[in-house]
Every structure is written in structure tokens, then in C-alpha cells.
Amino acid sequence: MIHTEPSAQPSTMDTAAFLKHIESAFRRIFSDGIDLMRYLPEDKWLALKQAGLLLPFLDKKHGGRKGSQFEIQEVLRIAGHYGVPVTLRTGIEGALVLQPLQEFGDEAQVAQGLDMVFKGEGGGLGVTEPETSGAAIAREMQSYYEYTDEQTIYVNAAKYWQGNSQSDFLLVAAKERKNGKLAKVINLLLVPKQYIRYEALTSEGLRAVRYAVNRIDAEMPAAAVMKLSQSDAAGLRAFQNIFIRSRLQLVGMTHGIMEYILENLDRYVRNDIKFVDYERREIQRRHQVSEILYRYVCHSVSPVAPVAHQLMEANIVKTLATEYTYAAAQMLQKLLGAKGFERGHTASNIAIDIRPFTIFEGPNDMLYAEIYDQFVRATAEEKEAGIKLDKNQTLLDRLQTDARFAAVARDYTLPEDIRSFLQEHTLTDACALQKVFIGKIIARLFVFVQAEHEDTAAFLLNDIRKDILDCRYCG
């Protein structure tokens, strides 16, 4: 049963009342503490879901809330105050399960999935495979299904590192096999746990989330197939869109963790050594960047609107949010000295648990290189307006005409050394290695133009100068 005041239902409360209700549910459910060195107790997780934690991810027609991006970001942020695994589980079931399930599932599949999420142990998303590169997954994926008759499919899949492994089901990404050949397009299969054999993984961190190698080698009803689209090209785009949306939303998790880091900084670090003070400010500056990314997503994304055109932005949000939160976590751990090395200490948990955020949903190095590629190509809007990019223009020319960098928060002039670096390169002359570093520079410039405070801007310029040094060094 959903636990609420008799007159108020979380699905109909106004935003402020709903978020207060979620905060108080967390306080109540974790009133006796939380041990992040063990799996999160399923009864507590279910109680949170039944209190309405995932309602912002749920369509109104399925009993959810009104489709507000702010509410999605807020529930992730609030969960972050209870540790990395708690907000990660919220993100997994919200962005990787509920949203794709509702977008691509038919009525029966949605009903089956929602039942397992809201009455059982829920599910996870199975994309990565042990034998293929997660970074090149769309091309290399080997998991497949094959129709044996109209009602039945044979599924052969090996998936690994699925968050929420061993719960009630996985949405499994697989290609259709016909006449011995794998299609290019990827679909999802709703696979209940009775078809899955798992070998639990012992992870370095994130002990509160279940991970496993999941193997499926079984016949099952063909009703499990969720076609992402009827055409091949649109199917791959739809698959990619799942990750564009979840990369954008991910800043809700990291921003909550950033706030949790600041809380713990206040609690544990009371030293008045000058350098410690400097490091404290450096953590705060990373938090300010996180705030800009958080605000960007709340204002520029909607759960009910397409996100296909925001691939570069999604990659920027994901890389910077995770890079800066990971760095802040490491600094907090260091500032605690030996305490930060104690097994199970909050600071140690955050530093270990946040690290894979730089790996999953696309490893950051790959995403930085992609940011470069997306920056030097015409956007969908430009293509529609018939604009063709002059490939001989410099990165600075592009920056000054690219509408994605026009949301300027204050008057600024780029310092001469940075302008001159951007003028050294045309849109085509970066090698594969340089793309990673230039991608980082572009990502930071995206935030730099939105920074309201000089302090944040100066911090970003400092990092850009380090990237420039790296880029010149590697080139």
C-alpha cells in the first residue's frame, strides 16, 4: 500500500508537497540508518517505491505524475543524500526500466513490468556483454533472439554488470537473427527471472546494488519482444535515445551526491589549514558546475518531448557531472586522512561507488571524443535551415555561431590564449587522440558560457588550460 496521509495521494499532490512527502518517506524508511556495505534491503526499497519515489518517471495514464523534468531531477537528487547506491537504484528503475518500458512496450508488457516494479523487486537493463566492447555495443552486440514459430522465440544472450541483477526481470537488448544472420537493429526483450541464469559479481564498490553475469539460453513467448521501431535506422536511433535521456537525467544523481559530499565535508573536515581551505573551495567550485548542469537539464529537457537533438548536450552533462563528482569525492576522502581509508566510511564509500559513473552509460573518454564529432557537424536545426558548415572554419568560428553555446549567462570575453588555441584548429584537423582533449574543452566551454559567477568561470578556464596542455602534449 502507498503510505500517505488519508486525503493526499502522491500522484496528485502539487510539486512542493510531493517532494516534501518523498523527503519524509526517506527519513522514515531509513530512520534506523542504512548499511551501504550490503544489498539494500528489498523491503525498504519497495517501501520507497510504494511511497511514490518513481512516480515522476511514470506517465499519468499509468498512475504517475505530470511529466515534470524538475521532479525527476529532484527525486534523484534527494535519493543522493542517502548514498550513491540509493540514487543509482532510483536511476536504474526510473530511466533504464520505466521510461523505455512505457515508450516501447505494448499494453500487456507495460502492465507486466509495472506490476514487477511496484509490487516486487523490480528490474534492470541488460545491454553490456562480457565478450564485446561496451563502448562499441551497437555494432558488436552478439545477443540475439530467433523466431521458432509465431508464438515462440529462442533467446541466446550473455549480459554483464547489470544493476538490479537477480531481481524480477531484465529488459535485454538483443538483435534478431534470421537465416543465421544478425540484424543491425537492436530491440528489447522483457525477460522474467525464471529464464535467466546468473553468476553474481563481487564488485569493488556499490555493494548495495546487485550485479551479475546474466545468461539466457531458452525458448520463451514471443510476446517478450519490444520493437523499438519498424525501420532499421529509426530502431538504432531509438536505442540511442534511451541513453541520451538517461545521460541527461544522470546529473540528478551526481548533483545529489555532490550535496552529500558537501554535507560530509562540513561534518568531518574542520581543519583551518590554508591548503585544506583551498581544497574545500575547489570542491565547492565543482559543485557550482554541477548546479549549472542540473539547471540546464531542468530547463531544457522534458520527459514528454524527444531528446534526439540533444546528443552533444547529453554527453557533456554525463561526462562533466561524473568527472567533477568523482574528483570531489576523491578530494573529500583525501581531506579525511586515514579516516577516509576506513572500510565502509561514508567518504570512502562515495569515492569508490561514484567511480563507475565515469564508465557506464558510455565511458567518458569515448563521450569526449563524440562531443568533438557532434560539435563539428551541423545540428539537425542547421540542416533543416539548409546551413552547411564550412569545414575550413576554425573551432573559434564554430563556437561563435553555434546556437547551442548562445545561452550566455553573463558578458564574457574568452582569454587570448584560449582564443588562439581555438583558432589553431579547423573543424577537420584533429586526430583521434586530440578529439578527446578538444571534446573536454568544448564541454567546459558549454558550461563556461552559462556560468553566472566569475569564480566558476575562472575554475573552468583553469581546467581548459590544462586540457590545452594535454592536447598539445599528445599531438
Ligand SMILES: Cc1cc2nc3c(=O)[nH]c(=O)nc-3n(C[C@H](O)[C@H](O)[C@H](O)COP(=O)(O)OP(=O)(O)OC[C@H]3O[C@@H](n4cnc5c(N)ncnc54)[C@H](O)[C@@H]3O)c2cc1C
Ligand atoms: C558499476 C557498473 C554498473 C553498470 N551497470 C550496467 C547496467 O545496468 N546495464 C548494462 O548493460 N551495463 C552496465 N555496466 C556496463 C557498462 O555500461 C560498460 O562497462 C561500459 O559501457 C564500458 O564498456 P566496457 O566495460 O566494455 O569498456 P570498453 O568499451 O572496453 O572501454 C574501456 C576503456 O577504453 C577507453 N575507450 C573505449 N572506447 C573509446 C573511444 N572511442 N575513445 C576513447 N577511449 C575509448 C575508455 O577509457 C574506456 O573506459 C555497468 C558497469 C559498471 C562498472
